[in-house]
Amino acid sequence: VTYEPLPVSYEEDKLVLLVRDPRWIFAYWDLSNQSKIKLAVEIEKSLGMLHKTLRVYEVSEGKKRCMDIDVGNTTSWYIHVPSPDKEYQAEFGLKDENDNFVPILVSNTVRMPREAPTYLTDEKWMVVNEIFEVILRAKSGEFFGSSGEVIRRIEQIIKQEVQVPSITSPGVGSWGSMAPGMAEKRGFWFVADTELIVYGATEKDASVTANGYPVALRDDGTFTLRYALPDGEREIILVARSRDGKEERVIKFEISRHMKA
DSSP states (O other), rough: OOOOOOHHHOOEEEEEEEEETTTTTEEEEEEHHHHHHHHHHHHHHHTTTEEEEEEEEETTTTTEEEEEEEOOOOSEEEEEEEEEEEEEEEEEEEEEETTTEEEEEEEEOOOOOOOSOOOOOOOOHHHHHHHHHHHHHHTTTSSOSOHHHHHHHHHHHHHHHTTTTOOTTTTOOOOOOOOOHHHHOOOOOOOOOEEEEEEEETTTTTEEEEEEEOOOOOSSSEEEEEOOSSSSEEEEEEEEEEETTEEEEEEEEEEEHHHHH
């Protein structure tokens, strides 16, 4: 097998920005033969007083120049931007000693990610897992009773969840019942909660149970379980069995939570 080397240039007028992380942008550009000739002529006419420049703008709130970079004869550059969580755009062109700038290429606009964890939090949706367990136990015969009793048990779980304050994404959900008088007496309040995430992996054709209940595996054999974590002690026993049933592995977690306020 033979491989052809990549061309040095595709002879296209293009300037592209790619986000690397909240503080860095990777820029690369290419010029057509016509643009290269034009650049060379202009630089020669100016007796070398024109410089190939990458001008970077912050465009989150209007177009505001934040830096000029003398890029010489390179075709790519890593740009360190002053602020994350902002939008940036760049122009490639020629700049003289008097700060006069003639743009030749204009880039795409990129949005930098935040440099801190997002303020958005998920809805408290563990009720789905608990309801699933009730249905599964009823189906397997472990939960005895009529269908009406199963429905009443599900309604009970939902009511318990509604009574627990939960932090939700803005505009998505609402607070449950707060401590008596907490909102009426003062404007200041504080609430927090915890949950437990268990994750793992095994052979993709194996079977896994958690405290006796089957765990759904992804196509690559990985799995994730999400539990509510109230005060007290609890135990989670994970069992993985090979497809032929000849091998078994057991992992046991002992979890303790005690909230102090």
